[in-house]
Amino acid sequence: MEQLAINGGTPVRDTKLYYGHQYIDEADVKAVSEVLVSDFLTCGPKITELEEKLCKLTGAKYAVACSNGTSALHIACQAAGLTTGDELITTPITFAASANCALYCGATPVFADINSETYNIDPASVAEKITEKTKAIVAVDFTGQAVELNPLLKIAHEHHAVLIEDGAHSIGTAYDGKMVGSVADMTTFSFHPVKTVTGGEGGAVLTNSKELYDRLVLFRSHGITRDEQFMEHDSHGPWYYEQVALGMNYRMTDIQAALICSQLDKLEIFQKRRKEIVARYNEAFSEIPEITVQKEIPESDTTRHLYILRIKPKLLTIDRKQFFEAMGAENICCNVHYIPVYWHPYYEHLGYQKGICPKAEKLYTEMMSLPLYYALSDQDVEDVIHAVTKIVENSRK
Numbered sequence: 438m439e440q441l442a443i444n445g446g447t448p449v450r451d452t453k454l455y456y457g458h459q460y461i462d463e464a465d466v467k468a469v470s471e472v473l474v475s476d477f478l479t480c481g482p483k484i485t486e487l488e489e490k491l492c493k494l495t496g497a498k499y500a501v502a503c504s505n506g507t508s509a510l511h512i513a514c515q516a517a518g519l520t521t522g523d524e525l526i527t528t529p530i531t532f533a534a535s536a537n538c539a540l541y542c543g544a545t546p547v548f549a550d551i552n553s554e555t556y557n558i559d560p561a562s563v564a565e566k567i568t569e570k571t572k573a574i575v576a577v578d579f580t581g582q583a584v585e586l587n588p589l590l591k592i593a594h595e596h597h598a599v600l601i602e603d604g605a606h607s608i609g610t611a612y613d614g615k616m617v618g619s620v621a622d623m624t625t626f627s628f629h630p631v632k633t634v635t636g637g638e639g640g641a642v643l644t645n646s647k648e649l650y651d652r653l654v655l656f657r658s659h660g661i662t663r664d665e666q667f668m669e670h671d672s673h674g675p676w677y678y679e680q681v682a683l684g685m686n687y688r689m690t691d692i693q694a695a696l697i698c699s700q701l702d703k704l705e706i707f708q709k710r711r712k713e714i715v716a717r718y719n720e721a722f723s724e725i726p727e728i729t730v731q732k733e734i735p736e737s738d739t740t741r742h743l744y745i746l747r748i749k750p751k752l753l754t755i756d757r758k759q760f761f762e763a764m765g766a767e768n769i770c771c772n773v774h775y776i777p778v779y780w781h782p783y784y785e786h787l788g789y790q791k792g793i794c795p796k797a798e799k800l801y802t803e804m805m806s807l808p809l810y811y812a813l814s815d816q817d818v819e820d821v822i823h824a825v826t827k828i829v830e831n832s833r834k
C-alpha cells in the first residue's frame with residue numbers, strides 16, 4: 438500500500454501514456470496503397486528508392502535494405518567475416534540482438550562496460566577487452582546519442598577489427614558534423630514501430646566500402662549472385678545464377694520500403710519534436726537533485742529515440758521498481774531499456790556471470806524510459822514532468 442502513499446490522491450492523468458508510439462499519416466497510407474496495386478511487392482523500385490534516400494540522408498556510399506534491424510546486424514557480421522572462434526565486443530545495455538548477431542555466426546560476444554554518464558560503451562573498456570580474436574565491435578548509439586566513434590574506430594582498426602555501429606536508435610543523429618551511417622565501417626538501422634522511423638518491420642546496413650556492400654547484398658538473399666564477376670563457373674544463359682555463400686532470405690518488401698520512404702519525408706519534423714521534448718525534460722529534471730540527466734558528448738547532435746529517467750535511490754525512500762509502479766499509478770506507462778544482455782538465462786547458461794560490467798548493472802537498477810514520441814502534446818509532456826516531480830517529492834528522504 439506504499440504505492441498509494443507515494444502517489445497520494447488522484448492520478449496526474451486519467452488516460453494512459455506509453456513510452457513510444459508510431460506516427461502514421463495519410464501520405465504513409467497512400468504510399469503503401471500505391472505499392473499494393475503496383476507490379477512489385479518485393480525486390481522492386483521502392484527498395485532502390487529507399488536505399489538511395491538512406492545514402493542521401495546519411496552521406497554513406499551504399500545502403501542495403503533488409504527485413505529488420507536484427508538481420509541487418511547478422512549480415513553486417515557475415516560481411517565482416519565473423520566466424521567460429523572470433524570475438525565481438527558490445528555493450529550489455531542494449532537489445533539482445535546486438536550480441537546475438539555474434540552467436541549467429543558461431544562467434545563469442547564479449548561485453549565492455551559503459552560510461553556512467555553517457556550510458557554508451559566506454560572506449561577505454563573496449564581497449565581493455567580487445568584481443569587478437571576480436572573481429573568486430575558492435576557499438577550501440579544508446580537512446581540515439583552517437584557513441585564515441587573516433588576513438589572506437591581507432592581502437593578497432595589498430596586491431597584489424599570492423600566497427601559496426603548499431604544505429605537502431607540513432608537515425609538522424611550526427612557525430613562531429615557527419616551523419617550516423619557515414620562514419621563507422623558499417624551502420625545498421627531498425628524500422629520497428631517503436632523506433633523514430635518505421636516500416637512495420639525493416640532494417641538497413643550502410644557502408645562506404647564496395648567490398649562490404651557486395652557481401653551484404655549476397656548474404657541478404659541466400660548467398661545467390663547474378664553478377665558474373667562473383668561466379669565460379671561460366672554462365673549457362675540469361676536465367677543463370679549461382680549460390681556462392683550461405684545467405685538467408687532477409688529481403689524487405691516494397692510495401693515496407695514505401696512506408697519507410699514516406700516516413701523519412703517526416704524525419705525533420707520528427708527530429709524537431711523529439712528535440713523539443715528532450716530539452717523540456719532536461720530542463721525540468723536538471724532541477725531535481727534526486728534525478729540524474731544523461732550526459733551528451735559535444736560531438737553528438739542527437740535525435741533521441743529514448744528518454745532515460747535515472748533516479749538516485751540513495752536519496753529516495755523508494756527503489757526503481759516502486760518508482761516505475763508509482764508512474765504507472767499516475768497512468769504513465771514507462772519501460773526499462775535494457776536488462777543487461779548477459780543477465781538473460783540464455784547467456785547465463787553460456788557461462789556469463791553477473792558483475793562483468795558493474796557500471797552497466799548499476800545503471801540498469803536505476804533507470805526507466807519515459808514517454809518520447811512525435812505525437813506527444815505539450816500537456817502530455819507536462820503531465821510526465823508533474824508525475825515525476827510528485828513522486829520524488831513524496832519519497833524524498
Ligand SMILES: *Cc1c(COP(=O)(O)O)cnc(C)c1O
Nearest residue numbers: 505506507532534605627628629
Ligand atoms: C530494435 C533494436 C534492434 C533490433 O531491431 P529489429 O528491427 O527489432 O530487429 C537492435 N539493436 C537495438 C539497439 C535495438 O533497439
